[in-house]
Amino acid sequence: MPSYIELKNASQSFQTNDTQVTLFNNLNLTVHQGESYAITGPSGAGKSSLLTLISGLEQPSTGHGVYVNAGQSKALSELRSDIGFIFQQFHLLPELTALNNVALPLKLRGDKDAIKKATAWLSKVGLNDRINHKPSELSGGEQQRVAIARALVFQPKFIFADEPTGNLDQKCAIEIADILFTCCQENNAALVVVTHSDALANRATHQFSLIDGQFNQQSNQTLEVASC
Amino acid sequence: MLMNNVKLAWHFYQQEYRFSHQRLLRWTQGALMLFIITLSQSSANIQTYLNDNLQGLLGADAVLSQQQALTAEQHNDIANLSSKVVTTQQVKTTLTHNGQWQLVKLKAVGQQYPLQGELLTSASLQDKGQVTASGPQQGHIWLDARLFASLSVEMGETLQVANQQLIVSRILQHEPDRLMEGHTVDMRAMINQLDMKRLNFSSDLIHFRYLIAASSAQIEQLTTWQQQTLPAAEIFHKQGNHPLSLFWKRTENFMGLASIILFFMAAIAIEQLTQVHMKKDQYFSAICMSLGASNTTGIQVSLFKWLISLLLLVPVVLILSALFHWLIIDWLSGTFSALQWQINYPLIAKSLTALLAVFAIFHAPVWLSLKNNSVAKLFSGVNKGFSHWFSKLSSIAVLTGVTLTYSDNGLLTLMMVTATVITIALMIVISWSSLTLGEKLTQNISGLVPFSLFMMKQRLINKSTQILGVGLCAFLLLFTLMLLKDLGQTMSSYQRQHDGNVMVSQATQPQMEFIEHWASDKDIAIRQTKPYMHAKLIAINNQSLAEFTDKPSDSLATFSRSIRLHWTDAIPLNNQVVDGTWWETNTPKWQQISIEQEVMTDLGLVLGDWLTFFIGQQPSFR
Numbered sequence: 001m002p003s004y005i006e007l008k009n010a011s012q013s014f015q016t017n018d019t020q021v022t023l024f025n026n027l028n029l030t031v032h033q034g035e036s037y038a039i040t041g042p043s044g045a046g047k048s049s050l051l052t053l054i055s056g057l058e059q060p061s062t063g064h065g066v067y068v069n070a071g072q073s074k075a076l077s078e079l080r081s082d083i084g085f086i087f088q089q090f091h092l093l094p095e096l097t098a099l100n101n102v103a104l105p106l107k108l109r110g111d112k113d114a115i116k117k118a119t120a121w122l123s124k125v126g127l128n129d130r131i132n133h134k135p136s137e138l139s140g141g142e143q144q145r146v147a148i149a150r151a152l153v154f155q156p157k158f159i160f161a162d163e164p165t166g167n168l169d170q171k172c173a174i175e176i177a178d179i180l181f182t183c184c185q186e187n188n189a190a191l192v193v194v195t196h197s198d199a200l201a202n203r204a205t206h207q208f209s210l211i212d213g214q215f216n217q218q219s220n221q222t223l224e225v226a227s228c
Numbered sequence: 229m230l231m232n233n234v235k236l237a238w239h240f241y242q243q244e245y246r247f248s249h250q251r252l253l254r255w256t257q258g259a260l261m262l263f264i265i266t267l268s269q270s271s272a273n274i275q276t277y278l279n280d281n282l283q284g285l286l287g288a289d290a291v292l293s294q295q296q297a298l299t300a301e302q303h304n305d306i307a308n309l310s311s312k313v314v315t316t317q318q319v320k321t322t323l324t325h326n327g328q329w330q331l332v333k334l335k336a337v338g339q340q341y342p343l344q345g346e347l348l349t350s351a352s353l354q355d356k357g358q359v360t361a362s363g364p365q366q367g368h369i370w371l372d373a374r375l376f377a378s379l380s381v382e383m384g385e386t387l388q389v390a391n392q393q394l395i396v397s398r399i400l401q402h403e404p405d406r407l408m409e410g411h412t413v414d415m416r417a418m419i420n421q422l423d424m425k426r427l428n429f430s431s432d433l434i435h436f437r438y439l440i441a442a443s444s445a446q447i448e449q450l451t452t453w454q455q456q457t458l459p460a461a462e463i464f465h466k467q468g469n470h471p472l473s474l475f476w477k478r479t480e481n482f483m484g485l486a487s488i489i490l491f492f493m494a495a496i497a498i499e500q501l502t503q504v505h506m507k508k509d510q511y512f513s514a515i516c517m518s519l520g521a522s523n524t525t526g527i528q529v530s531l532f533k534w535l536i537s538l539l540l541l542v543p544v545v546l547i548l549s550a551l552f553h554w555l556i557i558d559w560l561s562g563t564f565s566a567l568q569w570q571i572n573y574p575l576i577a578k579s580l581t582a583l584l585a586v587f588a589i590f591h592a593p594v595w596l597s598l599k600n601n602s603v604a605k606l607f608s609g610v611n612k613g614f615s616h617w618f619s620k621l622s623s624i625a626v627l628t629g630v631t632l633t634y635s636d637n638g639l640l641t642l643m644m645v646t647a648t649v650i651t652i653a654l655m656i657v658i659s660w661s662s663l664t665l666g667e668k669l670t671q672n673i674s675g676l677v678p679f680s681l682f683m684m685k686q687r688l689i690n691k692s693t694q695i696l697g698v699g700l701c702a703f704l705l706l707f708t709l710m711l712l713k714d715l716g717q718t719m720s721s722y723q724r725q726h727d728g729n730v731m732v733s734q735a736t737q738p739q740m741e742f743i744e745h746w747a748s749d750k751d752i753a754i755r756q757t758k759p760y761m762h763a764k765l766i767a768i769n770n771q772s773l774a775e776f777t778d779k780p781s782d783s784l785a786t787f788s789r790s791i792r793l794h795w796t797d798a799i800p801l802n803n804q805v806v807d808g809t810w811w812e813t814n815t816p817k818w819q820q821i822s823i824e825q826e827v828m829t830d831l832g833l834v835l836g837d838w839l840t841f842f843i844g845q846q847p848s849f850r
Binding site for chain 1: 520
């Protein structure tokens with residue numbers, strides 16, 4: 001039975017000095033395993049914050065989220081072991097080599113073949129000659145590939161990507177998008193992408209535009225190009 | 229899973245090993261551990277030595293001394309306070325042998341003597357002292373070396389005291405309760421308590437001393453009891469004015485303050501590093517959690533990493549502290565003879581546990597922040613919540629605890645802490661007001677200067693902890709240096725007063741020549757030589773002593789016998805003239821004498837009085 005994530009009446013706001021800033025109000029969203037979603041919208045609309053809520057990395061100010069797995073409803077914090085997150089700022093550990101960064105999630109799970117699998121994934125993203133380089137020795141695009149390999153290496157059920165092609169040239173962006181969507185398709189994983197790129201957003205099955213704290217949903221299902 | 233987390237912690241510890249913040253933290257923690265362990269080991273070594281030394285010198289925790297014997301009821305009272313009480317009796321008498329005579333202090337002891345410390349005796353003058361379990365048997369007498377020589381007595385000969393025959397069987401070399409009797413050069417002899425009864429001295433001549441084993445609380449109780457029940461009796465105890473104890477107490481006060489200062493500096497450094505660590509660990513845990521790890525994994529990895537870092541420091545610290553401890557003891561053994569290097573393992577374990585607890589408290593905010601914050605917050609590194617305040621409060625709690633533990637002198641510590649607080653306040657006020665004033669004054673001069681001052685003021689707010697930390701460290705360093713300077717001065721002045729650790733109480737001219745030759749060979753400085761003659765005061769202002777005063781006094785009793793009359797050209801370094809003038813060289817009025825202030829008062833003397841001494845002929849001194 002496919003798993004899904006459900007956000008109900010989720011609102012997010014924060015306090016800066018004396019002002020309360022509300023990013024969005026009463027949002028409802030369901031993310032199904034095996035489907036792809038793109039969230040677009042202007043800068044500061046709260047897309048990244050929404051992504052952290054759906055992935056269970058942050059609690060909503062009001063409302064709640066559930067993770068339904070094999071028919072069982074759980075809190076979103078339980079979702080963490082089934083997600084792979086690709087951050088806009090990559091968030092690679094500077095002290096580890098590319099190989100060890102990718103192997104990290106496997107090591108956290110006690111996988112004895114961590115290094116072997118990580119090597120294979122680095123090769124898959126075209127970095128087999130950069131295995132022993134530390135993040136500071138890699139370009140932005142290379143760091144992005146390492147971050148993607150790290151998020152996908154343990155074959156999560158849900159993949160979240162925050163501006164995964166934002167730092168890349170067009171050729172690289174297409175390559176990265178291919179990797180993401182292919183992996184999603186191969187593993188029957190859900191992919192949720194926050195992006196400013198229309199090309200990337202158009203490849204997703206579902207597209208949401210977050211404007212003024214509200215969703216404007218469009219479906220790309222009729223477009224054959226992008227479903228995974 | 230736990231083993232997996234340990235492996236991960238070890239892996240990340242290795243990865244971070246060469247990072248500057250890790251290196252700085254290792255050095256800070258290592259230096260603090262090294263200092264504390266070396267200090268505690270050296271202190272314990274010296275304390276043990278002093279304790280043994282005190283036991284050897286004092287012979288009891290407390291001594292009750294009075295002219296009469298205690299009544300049965302008083303004896304019971306003391307027995308209720310302490311189970312170990314030993315009685316000694318002393319009488320001043322004259323011993324004669326083959327026409328030689330000497331005034332001696334005759335001490336009678338029982339089989340329980342000595343209570344604490346070692347009684348040393350020997351079979352001949354040349355022998356080294358041997359530890360003797362108890363005092364002389366009935367019918368035996370032990371003489372001190374000087375008395376033995378001056379009476380020209382042989383071992384096994386008998387001495388007659390009040391028609392009783394006593395066999396000379398040992399030479400008395402050291403009595404452990406001697407120091408508490410007060411400084412005296414009287415010749416000494418020791419007999420059995422039962423013989424004292426047979427000698428049948430008048431009861432008013434016998435001085436009773438009760439040696440008591442007691443804890444600090446028991447000493448307090450005993451003192452209160454003595455003040456209420458026996459106000460005329462004297463009580464001496466270990467908490468009294470023993471010069472070595474006082475000196476060590478001062479040193480301990482200084483060491484305590486130095487420890488507090490060092491801890492303050494280390495606390496600033498560790499607190500600063502904790503901020504870096506918190507960010508690092510938060511970031512690391514946030515990544516792990518975003519990749520599927522639980523909060524517990526993040527905390528466990530951080531905890532193990534911290535533990536591995538400290539555990540790997542321990543062997544290095546132990547080896548270095550043992551080395552420094554050895555060097556300190558080796559250096560001190562010049563002052564404290566027979567001080568030996570000893571490792572106190574339980575104390576090491578105790579110190580290490582305490583240090584680990586302190587470091588854990590400093591590091592606790594890191595683990596708290598991992599536990600309480602969401603992944604997104606951990607990424608952002610915002611840290612203004614509970615863990616931030618916990619960090620500050622825990623630092624203050626640790627510093628208060630350390631201050632209370634290491635402070636031997638409340639006033640001194642309060643002064644130090646107050647000085648630190650005032651310094652911080654001054655640093656804040658002076659920095660802020662000078663920058664504000666500078667900014668205002670330069671507003672109309674140039675745009676760049678006020679802008680720089682404005683930026684500095686902004687940086688002052690943002691970097692306040694770092695600036696205060698560096699400033700405070702500089703202050704504490706200066707403070708320590710000043711304290712060291714003061715201590716150095718105190719020590720050198722103390723040394724001037726109490727220098728020398730061997731006293732030869734009597735030597736003939738050939739013996740003196742030998743001592744001088746030996747001292748010169750061994751490069752030993754003889755601090756003072758006091759030639760003397762026996763002299764007997766026979767008149768004051770041409771009046772006999774009986775005519776001069778009819779008031780009984782200790783001084784008069786002393787002057788009724790021969791005294792040692794010393795002479796010297798210059799004022800001894802450890803003496804000072806409180807009234808009158810020291811005689812000048814080649815003065816025609818050479819017959820001048822200086823007397824202790826206390827004796828002057830006791831006898832009712834004034835400057836200009838004439839004292840007549842009998843020294844072979846009859847010169848007069850004024």
